[in-house]
Amino acid sequence: MKNNKLKNTGVERVDWITVIVYLFFVVFGWMNIYSAAYDHAHPNIFDFSQEYGKQFIWIIVSFLIAILTLYVEGDFFNKFSIYIYGFFTLLLVLVLIVGKEVNGAKAWFGVGDFGIQPSEFSKIGVGLLLAKYIASSGAKFKTWKTRLVAAAIIGFPAGLILLQPDVGSVLTFVAFILVMYREGLSGNVLILGLGAIVFGVLSIVSGAGSINFPFVGEQSGVWLLILIVLLLGIIWWLYVRNFIVPRNRKPLYWIIATFVLASSLFSFSVSYIVDNVLEQHHKERIYVMLSLPVEREGADYNSEMAKITVGSGGFLGRGYLEGPMTQNNYVPEQWTDFIFSAVAEEWGFWGGTLIIGLFVFLIIRLINMAERQRSQFSRVYGYCVACIFFMHLLINVGMVIGLAPIIGIPLPFFSYGGSSLMGFTLLLFIMLRLDAERLSIFR
Amino acid sequence: MNLEGRRFTLILIVSIIGIIYMLRLLSLQVTTDKWQNKASALAEKEVIIYPSRGLIYDRKGRVLVTNQTVYDLMVLPRQVDPFDTSAFCQLVNLSIEELRTLLKKAVTYPNVRYKPSPIIKQITPPEYAAISEQLYKYPGFFGQPRTLRVYPQQIGALMLGDVGEVTKETIEDNPYYRRGDYIGLGGIEKAYEVELRGKRGVKYVFRDNLGIERNVAGGKLDSSAVEGTQLIATIDAELQRYGEKLMQNKRGCIVAIEPSTGEILALVSAPTYDPNLLVGRARGHNFNVLSRDVQKPLFNRATQAQYRPGSIFKLAQSLTALQVGAITPQTRIQCNRAIIGCHGSHSYDDLEMAIVHSCNPYFRGVMQRVVEGDRDKTNRFRDARLGLDIWQNYMKGFGFGTNLGTDIPNVKTGLVPGVAFYDKWYGEYQWAFSTIYSLSIGEGEMQVTPLQMCNLACIIANRGWYVSPHTVRQIGLGGRPRDEYLIRHQLPIDTSYFTNVVNAMEKVVGPGGTGGRAKLKNITVCGKTGTVQNEPREDHAVFICFAPKENPKIALSVYVENAGFGGTWSAPIASLMIEKFLNDSIADPAKEKRILDANFLHQ
């Protein structure tokens, strides 16, 4: 038995294709950081005073983490998930107390020149604990209790991150809802979510303008949206009254009433929140994404520069180290969240498409990898990894190409930063380790 | 419920997002060049290579206008790093406040955050040498060489013209020009702007990661600068200088033209100024001073002042009358001083003597014959309309009321009143010869410029034709003038009729003539004096002439404002100019001294 286990958990069973994609991302990402952060006074890529030099250290550390992780028994992550979760959550508490404030958020532990961002690690803890909970309870999220427990596991660290405040990182926690969907959470969640996004966008767009209504004069455009919803409700009601058999009518009337009331209330509150609750710069970012007019000049600077930089690449790209926009640092701190714009400028459409394609490939491979797991723990965790990558791809690349608001989260393996690189490496390699020993695990 | 199937929902979502993002990349990068263009506008620097402006020489090869390199200190705001402002201010000799204002202007000027804009203009080479040594410490600042005009002869300010920065209106009208470009604003600089400016070159570069400026797209978009064309002007620098000297302390002008070619030998407008005043950083200040000067030095009297023609006009009247057959050279008319005043002792002159005596009743009679003819004695009003039309056409033939086709910018055309003019003034059929007879002696509504009067002298010198007066004889060294200056404009007047007029002009300068002071030994000068009434102030003294009588080499018109009788002041100036041009020496220093000492500025 012991002999058998050793044989089945060998590192040689690691999914090498994923490892190769990982290595490519890390090395290619590093090359692009070098290009984006290039300082001609420090041309050496190993110059540790520069971002690319530091990233090299993070890469070495990440490789060590990856190798070590591959040699830890998968069972460890299952058994100790609560402690890992607890440890990372504790860090989130600590960072609020002793953390260093950078750009208005208390998100960093400062260690000299280097900083650690615990929010990048907490997703691993959440993923492991969520997997453990689902696997051990067999939860299918049919009951309020299971939903609440899962919500607590996700919500506690998310709430701590929101206190920093770091809205971007919190948004990536939406990944876990996708995971829960796979494990049984009603699909209505996705439809509701999609509906909320559509209605939210409509409310913001209509709320940005004002319309001259008869009798009441100039009013926020949101009222027009609510008027349309009301009209839809009336048409629907007329349809039901005339074409549906009477005994089926009653529940439908309730649905219509709920739809009209809920969507009106939702539109109104979205518009209210955007106008009165959100801080000015958040409102501006949303407006910029939706191409709505922004009052303050320069509010759309980052978004505009990112789009120009991407567009500058053309089909074939300007060539490595030759992107005029990248080399002139038009996008501020391009080596962090906006690194994809450097890739797209210097490597062009084919380069950008390759990276997006490889991410999609990696995510689908992880989903398939998750599905082939014998243990539910491994499967759920696998989905967590896939969905976290997906959320980062969705938000980060969307932001660079102007399809999502400016939300500062890193592009996995590409963006400069030790915490994110180490965090994503650990996240991925735990899954690779679990996958490597899947044959030895019996349900 | 088949939960395993849900994996495909998730895979589908991921794939759809992937495809949407790729399509978005396609739309940003491939299907439009909107974003590429924006990137070029931002990141690529357009380095303009200014060609040096063409030099201008005089007809004998002396340099009239040359160039001097100066430097504009430019700033590219986005490349500026925090720097030691006090050291910088000391270096460029500015106060910190001034620097702050200039930098702020450079940043806030629309769309220049990404384009270099000048903060200090026209730094002289020695000043710039000191600055450039230190400039490496201040990224974002650099020197842009520019050329300024220099006028080594210090003469011919209005004729040569000046150069200044283009105005916003010019940029809007003419897409060649950009903010900060120089353009010719007057004289030859303006008339030959396209030839002189050359062609601006442009180089597109961006700073690569080694800090080296590299060509965008391998230099395929670049264009090289073409140097401005050199010009040979028609003027004789020494004659021009001499004319300016003779006209010192006077208001007025001298126009000298070579009759056979229409080349302007000198174009003096007095008072004049050193053209170097309107160059460089002092330009703005000096321009204000000159434009406020009561003597109006910026007003080109030779081409823009419009005077009544005075007695000299009798020459054109004579030729017209001979051609239309109103008179013959032998026609005598009584000097009837009851109708119009006259002077001197004569009573019944023929044409030649009437010109010599400038007999007013004679020319009143001449014009009456021209205008009324013998068409219809019953209706003087209709006669006058027909006659004046004929007369006006002849006057236009002499170049009056036209710009003469000259290359000098902003010339005035003067006025030859015709039927339309008097109809408007008096009403149709409300005027007859008796209403307009003062035209006959060069008074009344007619207006001419000194350039036109000199051209009249050329026509008589050539016995019937002229070439449009022009200021450039070679475009490019060894080149030709503009095509229109190779054409002779022939007047519809028989050459034989000029003989009497020329003879009369010779007598004007001869013993007892009104232009006696223009007489020269060994050179036969033909001239005509004139006085332009200028109530209530002193008359303007006018003289036109050409010399020598046969095969004339120079024709002149000389105006001295408020100097009185033309023969007293303008005739000797003309003769000194002829002497200077033909002999290069002055035989009678007393004559010269008398002119140099005269001062009519405060008449």
Ligand SMILES: [Zn+2]
């Ligand atoms: Zn008389």
